[in-house]
Amino acid sequence: MQVPAHVEYEKAKSVEHALALLTRYGPEARILAGGHSLIPMMKLRIAQPEVLIDINGLTDLCYIKVSDHELLIGSLARHAQLLDSDAVGEHFAILRDAERVIADPIVRNWGTVGGSLCQADPSEDLSAAFAAVKGTMVIQGPDGTRTVSAREFHTGPYETVVAPGEILVEIRLPVRPGGGSGYLKVARRVGDWPVGAVGAAVWLDGDVIIDAGIGLAAVGARHFVAAEAEEYLRGRPATPEHFGRAGEIAAENCRPVSDQRGPADYKRHLARELTARVLAVAAGRARAPEGKDSAARSAG
């Protein structure tokens, strides 16, 4: 029987209240959102916080909305909300693709976007997806809010820039014209972490790639990003040859490790192949934005 160790519990009534509780209890306090990473870790004693600060009552952090060319996602939005959101499907098909293969439908009902990002598992799909679309994280602390690029949010496995007295409150994704995106994941079974996964976004002017974002999960990419491959694509036509070369560059620059999900060379193969394929999906959607959902199905 797995049960967490003794722990104190506080219910936060507002973000400010949660911040005050964090200050009062110090670094041994943990924010409890969906709990679908934290509670299993507490059962295994990998995490042993002294106090849990439950923010599930902060429903004002559960939003997904479009505002001034940005998609704004409250950190307490559940995975299922992201999957079901029309605004997400319209502007960031990559997130819908990713959410279809994150955990399982029941876990997605309670697991939160912010919790997944702050857990900072090196295999986390959303970390790769938000890096690909060049999101911005909004972090609130006792002295106000600060913003950090999604690409600077993770400082290492299970580590982020969020300080002990701070909370991730929002993710902002810029909506730019000519964009398309997608996410492809190879996993052993439903609910498992990826063996390898790649998300991509491209922004086209005609058929020229103005900008590209490539996020990789579970293959040891620094900050979840294939920066060299992105640089290669900028200014080049969106062709299968260039996507293939970008895949090779992404594979050369990641550092997968062998584990029970697969050997390193297979993961490197996935990085190459999935990068090339998902770039083609993203470009297809950028060319035919009204057909985003049908493109998703044919790519799936």
Next chain:
Amino acid sequence: MRVSIAVNGAEHSRDVEPRLLLIHFLRDELGLTGSHWGCDTSNCGACVVWLDETPVKSCTVLAVMADGHRVRTVEGLARDGKLDPVQEGFAACHGLQCGFCTPGMMLTARWLLDRNPRPTAGEVRAAISGQVCRCTGYENIVRSVLWASDHQEPQS
């Protein structure tokens, strides 16, 4: 800590440790043993109950997180002494053998049919994809849910 949770429409107040999991609250504190405690790692889905309007894996939710909320378990599926069509479907289509996964499967099925009264077999399979059955090979579970879809009264 004092918690009050409305389980299947009845309010229950108890003093619990914050570390108590919802599945153990239901089974050990309230004696509602219909919800099963399975893998303990949020993989198998035997412990699925509804928290307010959505199914959750109750081995990965603390009882204190459900304080002030509604919980629905398999004991709350039947209404006024009449089985839910999902329960009738599992009986009609032999949707279980050992029965360990059944409560969680039925609560997820009820949720699916509330959102999507006429699902395809593929949609049923997707809905239960986070739950494990070691007996049926899932075939009869899918048939049972589709039976319920065919036999439930249209929603108003």
